Amino acid sequence: MRRPRGRTLGAVALCLAVVAALGVVVARAVADGGSVTLLANWSGADETLFRTAVIQPFEKEEHIHVLYQGSSAESQVLDGDAEAGAPPDVAVLPGPGELAAYAHEGQIQPLDGLFDAKDFNAPWTAKVDGPAGAGAHYYWLPIKTDLKSAVWYPKGTSDAQLAAAAADPGSWCLGMVSGATSGWPATDWIEDILLQQAGPGAYQQWATGTLPWTDPRVERAWRTWGAMVGAGKDTYVRPALTRAYGAVSRTAVNGRAACTLEHQASFIRADKGWRTSAQHTGSDAQFKHSTDFVPGPHTTQDAWEVSGDLAAMFHDTPQAEKLIRYLARDDVQARWSLAQSAFSADHQVKQSVYATDAVTLAAARALDATGTVRCYDASDAMPAAMRDAFQLAALRYLADPSTLAHQLTTLDAVRRRKHAVWLPDVCSKDGG
Structure with a gap:
């Protein structure tokens, strides 16, 4: 086998140095605002969809790197992480009952002031009691809903x-x-x-x-x-x-x-x-x-x-707060709900958004019809x-x-x- 010449080795080294430098520049461009850890149940194709529709636009806009973990056993993963004292900054769960327990234990942080609860329909938003003496607060944000x-x-x-x-x-x-x-x-x-x-x-x-x-x-x-x-x-x-x-x-x-x-x-x-x-x-x-x-x-x-996916904040950091505020925006709500063939609890998202086909529009109307009990x-x-x-x-x-x-x-x-x-x-x- 012929050994590469010195000029070839030098070119390869230069290319590697350029790639490494570009990687550092890209990483700094994305994460100069810090990072936030996020746990949810989307993996595989759903994770790719979530990264494309939600995470990447957030990173580009806020320059905050999202360290995402997807697991189909997220309740068990979160329980273990919380028990070890190392929960993610933000977690997305379908169960308000599970989140109410975390609120009662003082493990998740109130979201009052991070989104306007009046913009969101019940039962997806509700005040629940926190730790003894802390009073009732909003502890989760609905990011998508299903009929x-x-x-x-x-x-x-x-x-x-x-x-x-x-x-x-x-x-x-x-x-x-x-x-x-x-x-x-x-x-x-x-x-x-x-x-x-x-x-x-x-x-x-x-x-x-x-x-x-x-x-x-x-x-x-x-x-x-x-x-x-x-x-x-x-x-x-x-x-x-x-x-x-x-x-x-x-x-x-x-x-x-x-x-x-x-x-x-x-x-x-x-x-x-x-x-x-x-x-x-x-x-x-x-x-x-x-x-x-x-x-x-x-x-x-x-x-x-009805059901839904609810975002809760375990660590009150500037990056986590920005992620919650971002997830509460009506344009983000519409984009993610449509990507998931779901709906938003935000009544600022117009029903016309769901006019992609007759069946989707009918489901959206059923969710918000006069006299409907959810x-x-x-x-x-x-x-x-x-x-x-x-x-x-x-x-x-x-x-x-x-x-x-x-x-x-x-x-x-x-x-x-x-x-x-x-x-x-x-x-x-x-x-x-």
Whole structure:
């Protein structure tokens, strides 16, 4: 092998020096305002999307470097980091119940003054108590929201076909696997059935810890769900317990598959399973309110279960404050919610933003319609221990419905534990 000449070595060294110098210049250009650590649950393609739509514009504008960590088990990661005394500066979680506990412990900082809470609809914004003597403050900022209480089906399906499918457990697209949070598609169903059958008042009592799990209305919701999806029947249960939630709708396009109905949040309409081709830019999914499918008495068709992603600040640094202020801006809210096929709780974001297709606009209008009662996803609003126990119990019930009485008694014992932090409210009407 011929040795490179001295001139070649010199050129290579010069190139390396230039690249290194440029790297330093770029790093300084981005981070001369310092850095901020951020934890959220977006990884893979979602992380790339978040970096492109949110992080990179923030870094360019504020010259603050964002040290981002994405994890599908973020609750466990955050709990471990907080226990070790090293939480991130900012974390994004779906659970206000979990954040309320951090607020009570004095681990997250009030956001009063960093955004105008009047610009955001409830139940995504709410004051909660901090440590003893600290009073009530705003401790989280909603950065995106989703509509639940929806059943999705292929475009063009007739009402008669929908009715027949709803009565067939095999028609429901059901997948329980979601890593550390497996079981949440089941809890979503049970929560929504209780909301529609028993109404927002009973739902709020249950979600805030004052209605026992053994209450007949709660039990009825469980049994209704079990009958709808074929709980205890191996034909339906085995696939559901071994299939990822995100994969179930990918065979439902145009009714060509065994499952044609999916009870899921509004983000599912963007899943490639509801699209006929890579070139198709719209959604082949339509949705109806779940009351059209849930049997039993219904108190209202104006109650929707909702969810969201909430940003909280663990360290009150100038960089963290700038990130919160940035995330609260209506242009950033609109950009990120659209990128996530979601919505913003900021009523300054006009509905025209969601006029990308008829289905998206219909979901946006449902979220903000006059008379609408919005109730936060109950398991997300509950204390973390209650949420985790609920998810596990739902999986056990799906496998063996004869255990229901035991599951509900066990869950009620968790509800009665001392020192758990429960939210005072989870439902709101119209924007209040």
